[in-house]
Amino acid sequence: MTVERAQGTGNGGRVQSADLFIQQADLTGKEGRFRDTLTRLPGVRAVGSITAPEGSPSAEISVRVDYDPGTTNPLILREALQREGFTVLSASEAP
DSSP, X not given: OOOEEOOOOOSTTOOEEEEEEEEHHHHTTOHHHHHHHHHHSTTEXXXXXXXXXXXXXXXXXEEEEEEOTXXXXXXXXXXXXXXXXXXXXXXXXXX
């Protein structure tokens, strides 16, 4: 998995993960902008690889984001991406 690390937040190392599912048509060819949008957000620690779910002819792309729960959460991530024109189909804490 390719992971891009963002700036640390100094919150004692607490990290949670979110699984984001993005409409593939919105993301194709804009992966760099998508990743940049996430890594600029306060509290984002790392952005995983951008992949289509295995064995699925789905029109969605998934990405796991590690974040500082004292600074951000999946809803904030979703809203920031939607402001940039990405259709976020689902954003939730990863198990």
